[in-house]
Amino acid sequence: MQAEIIAVGTEILLGQITNTNSTYIAQGLAELGIDSYYQTVVGDNPKRLTAAIEIAAQRNDLVILSGGLGPTKDDLTKQTVAQYLNVSLIEEPTAMQKITAFFDQSQQVMTANNRLQALYPAGATPLVNHNGLAVGAFYQSPDSADFLLLPGPPRELTMMFDTEAKPKLQAVYGHQAQIYSRVLRFFGISESELATRLQPLIATQAAVTIAPYAKANEVTLRLSAQADTQTAAKQLIDATETQIKVAAGDYLYGYGDDNSLAQVVVQRLIDCRLSITAAESLTAGMFQSTIGSVPGVSAIFPGGFVTYANAVKHQLVNVPQAVIDHDGVVSEATAKAMASGAQQQLQTDVALSFTGSAGPDPLEGQPAGTVWIGLAYRDKAPIARLYHFAGDRQRIRERSVLAGLDLLRRQLVLDKLLEK
Amino acid sequence: MQAEIIAVGTEILLGQITNTNSTYIAQGLAELGIDSYYQTVVGDNPKRLTAAIEIAAQRNDLVILSGGLGPTKDDLTKQTVAQYLNVSLIEEPTAMQKITAFFDQSQQVMTANNRLQALYPAGATPLVNHNGLAVGAFYQSPDSADFLLLPGPPRELTMMFDTEAKPKLQAVYGHQAQIYSRVLRFFGISESELATRLQPLIATQAAVTIAPYAKANEVTLRLSAQADTQTAAKQLIDATETQIKVAAGDYLYGYGDDNSLAQVVVQRLIDCRLSITAAESLTAGMFQSTIGSVPGVSAIFPGGFVTYANAVKHQLVNVPQAVIDHDGVVSEATAKAMASGAQQQLQTDVALSFTGSAGPDPLEGQPAGTVWIGLAYRDKAPIARLYHFAGDRQRIRERSVLAGLDLLRRQLVLDKLLEK
Known part of the structure; x- marks a missing residue:
């Protein structure tokens, strides 16, 4: 045929x-x-x-x-x-x-x-x-x-x-065979790294087709199986998914063709009634715009801040001038202060912050792609993580937004609000 | 061939x-x-x-x-x-x-x-x-x-x-002929409307190829001409462009394959040292993220506000509660108050505001796609315009951002800071 x-x-x-x-x-x-x-x-x-x-x-x-x-x-x-x-x-x-x-x-x-x-x-x-x-x-x-x-x-x-x-x-x-397929979505792992981890599975697995596909900033796997009944095909897929989770479950965030890291995380915030805000420097509103794309977000997202200039970081989210002077804006201390300040201003459960250099020029001597992301989560002490992203200005900003969503997703997993 | x-x-x-x-x-x-x-x-x-x-x-x-x-x-x-x-x-x-x-x-x-x-x-x-x-x-x-x-x-x-x-x-x-081509970019006019306006020109113009192309939310025209020399080909293009401007010049905002309304407007703000901020409701940071994509924007963009919840519109950009109570949030008065408030908070030359329903549900009885965009420009009284956009949530938000950029572009043209 x-x-x-x-x-x-x-x-x-x-x-x-x-x-x-x-x-x-x-x-x-x-x-x-x-x-x-x-x-x-x-x-x-x-x-x-x-x-x-x-x-x-x-x-x-x-x-x-x-x-x-x-x-x-x-x-x-x-x-x-x-x-x-x-x-x-x-x-x-x-x-x-x-x-x-x-x-x-x-x-x-x-x-x-x-x-x-x-x-x-x-x-x-x-x-x-x-x-x-x-x-x-x-x-x-x-x-x-x-x-x-x-x-x-x-x-x-x-x-x-x-x-x-x-x-x-x-x-x-179709020779009467029933087809069942499922899309698994991964963030934070490259297509080649995922393919390497799944190589033994792909090589030995004849009944289920495993097709990796690199999308912008993420990787999806399409699993397809044919069997005499839908149930039998679904069982084949379930068994393969279990093995995939052993190899790379840490990076699996969701399912389906029409899904995204933002949808998974924001929907969970809505379901758990956890409110969120953000203070964004290099991303300039892209994080908030991304979570704003999910219908129903207004229930948990009162608003937030774009704090591009140093003075505005102080004026809007109370980053102490001494922190900026001593540590610089591309720093762990500034990222934490931005997240805490935003959280306090709008009294939310969660606040993220983004500060770094989107390029093309370095900022405070830090090369383009150096990004600190801060997270203030409930009453815990704020944390911040350092990232180094490659690519042009737009790609660095997009990757920052996704890394912020993933940082929050991992926090929700830790807090048992999301299944791993 | x-x-x-x-x-x-x-x-x-x-x-x-x-x-x-x-x-x-x-x-x-x-x-x-x-x-x-x-x-x-x-x-x-x-x-x-x-x-x-x-x-x-x-x-x-x-x-x-x-x-x-x-x-x-x-x-x-x-x-x-x-x-x-x-x-x-x-x-x-x-x-x-x-x-x-x-x-x-x-x-x-x-x-x-x-x-x-x-x-x-x-x-x-x-x-x-x-x-x-x-x-x-x-x-x-x-x-x-x-x-x-x-x-x-x-x-x-x-x-x-x-x-x-x-x-x-x-x-x-190539038969020794020299080819010259130029891309013209339009916003606010549909491909079919532009084609209709240019129909007499396209029908009679043999030396220059006029190819319209509808992109997301905008239309481009690629003009190509062949002649014995680059100069002669360029002259053919220039003459055709002059005629196109007569028919649809009001919607022409720029040139080139790798260009956008945001680049044209933001670059002009940078050149003229006009600072800008925004207060965004339904767009949730997308306007600021879009202007943030242009390198060098930090010189004129100190930051801004995402004011999703009504209380936050009051808290961050001083929209009087009475205005919200009397006119509603999807209103001319609220759009103007958001723009003025943002401008005052960060002392900028320009402030835009976005308030409306991105859907899928109506807001205050206004159907999805009803959007007010406000503009506070220098010391002029703020203005606001009403739009009705079709499409899904994401498209309504994207069109709002572009309409805001176009509103500002037209103000810059009025102010003789941009050539028509």
Whole structure:
């Protein structure tokens, strides 16, 4: 079983947009255990699209096309595939109703070309577009490759692929096996270090696929297993996760594709009703903005301070001038004083502080990337940790924010408010 | 003249990374006026790579490959291309010295396979890798398509393509024409609105290519012109820009690929020595973090306030409780009081304030996306503007920050501190 993804769109060939659709479909195929050895991009040109389809249909069992289902004269994918398959295009009534209703509601005039969006190749199964008007299609051919037609806009494509196409691909090509997958998220460990620690496991583990993926400032592992039942597949994943935790559990902070260190930590603060504030120098509000991204944070986050200038560190969070004079602003003492001062000002359970050099220039003779992060936690004495981050100004600031979240996460683990 | 881009890498086929290399090369080809009708992705497999090369060489004058130049056993691009061309691989001495020096310096043992990185097909022009060890190559063939071999890591690829490959492509295929391009950046206007305003210009303008591109929250236009000299090409661009300014100059805020509204506004504040602070509610520090991303901002940004809770709006920036009680926090009066209060606290020339609902829930009965932005500018009376932003929580906050920067930019234009 082998599939090829063809993305249709002149804007990709001109470099005006990046082809994220093929990445998304490729991930899905990998999860389904369907091999994919080629991807192609071709423009909105029927002759060249036909050539690409011919090549793909010859070397594959399934050809997946994205793009070119819309109403404009550039959108020719359905027409070209129907011609290749020698079938006509027929109208999907529900999709047609949706198009008419859309134009009624928006009080725009519906031009004839909009009807094209409800057409699909005769003999195919139409696929509902939950985020748009153009209908998709899955065509099983007795004597050629099968075809899957998906829309181009990523919101429409990802939704249709996940909800409409994937279950059909699973049913037709999946050999009845059930797939279960889980994403584990790590912070503070590099992809190569994690891969080294898991090497024995990856080498001996045949039933579960372990795919590491380095994202910005963190690493995720996607575990996938196939079995006869969902329960059996889940058990395989559970057993593998237990072994992964032995090797690198200290760095595991959460699960899921759509998750982040900030979400895990802030949600826990909300659940435990622990209030938080911060005094930020080099991060200049990025930490507070990051925790502010979590819905419901207002219950535990009254506000905080950006204390860039030395005088403002004194004015807003009472860092003693003597501390700055004696230890400097990039120091353990200043980091602790900032955290304590912020905590006192707003009477919170938790306060973090960030002071250091984001670069490009050194600060107080400390090279860019030297950062002290302070933590005042409940009635404990404040602590501070020294970090050395590599990279440019933005990356140093981002890593500082994540390191602050991780410092707090580890404190919550120590305090038994978070499971390890 | 027609080129095809082949990205080599199993990790792309598995959806583990997105193929940004092809996007980057495609942009460069568009600028050079070289047509590209197909892109292909193939894995690290010599048989399938050969098949992809055969198809591409048949339908194109130039085949550009990225990836597979490294030292591991998966890296087979050079070997496969050399075999296809029936030439041997020879060693590039300078690249070899660089590899040896790298291993000497890092005190790692150099294994034999690292020598592979200095090899290139006999008869080709080797291309220097300024950001890595693997050498590239440009091979002009008398009887087949030409070949350009580039490394896979994006940092290495973009640098080699820009500094080594592009000038050679220009010299060989460019018909001596000189290309000049310029990027114009717009905020506050949609891509479709901008395209509509520029439609007459785009339709009649043959000498200059006008390519609009919608980025997150802004629109850029890339203008490109070819002429016999750089000066002539630049004059064509200048004339087109003048016409664009007539149609949409109000929204034009800057130039260049690597620029942003924050950079333009903050740099101008630094140049004019105008100090700035902010009091942020729904943006929770994102405005200050954004201006904090510009190097040198510390000269004009002493710090500021995140005032999420109502009590903190009063405590930190003296918003009268009566204003909150009477007008609510999502109000013109509160936005003005926050801006004035922040300005007074830190004695700055400029202060911005942000108050509104980021969602998902309404605030004070105002739907998510309702945002008041306040501006206290020098000794003028504070002003505030009401916005209604669509999208999710993060997008509403991002748009608020940009709207604040734009509000300030327009004030600087009014004050003749920024050219329109």
